[in-house]
Amino acid sequence: MRKINAIIIHHSASHWGDGPEIVRWHTAPRPKGNGWKVPGYHVVIGNQYPNYSSYSARKPVAGADGKVYRLVSEETVANGCYGANAHSLHVCLIGNIDLTEPTAQQYLKLWDLVKHWVTKYSLDYTANVHGHGEMVRRLMNAGKPNAGPKSCPGKFFGYTGSLIQSSGEVYEKLTNAWLRIKGVPQV
């Protein structure tokens, strides 16, 4: 089993999308995509708009909100954070979370996934679970060149004004031990 020491959380910075769309954006040749060999994330968690037509019509698609897409095996090194991929797992929430909050279903599925990975790989919530922007800052503070998106997974991630209140222990740990103590940007 690959050694894992970081779970890195992202947003797509798009209003819509799904797993296959993310794979296209990351692996299609430039200029259509990023031209990467491997997509950036192991897992994508959808919002209510899996494609452009549903978003442009503001018509939520049944079953899309909180849908979990596995893009690559956990044994595969994905491409989500330059300089920190070899021992990382990446998960991305669909949405521009600099502008809107994740959905309640996305939080629930994210908490489930993070809890699963923390247990499976014997990790610690405070030491091993990071936002992408937080990881970029850590790398830069360590003198490593990096220029990643500093707000990822978005300014509204962990917004305490209207977070759901009933997802139990993992939610408490993440909101208390991680979002607050570690200073993930709050609005």
Ligand SMILES: [Zn+2]
């Ligand atoms: Zn990111």
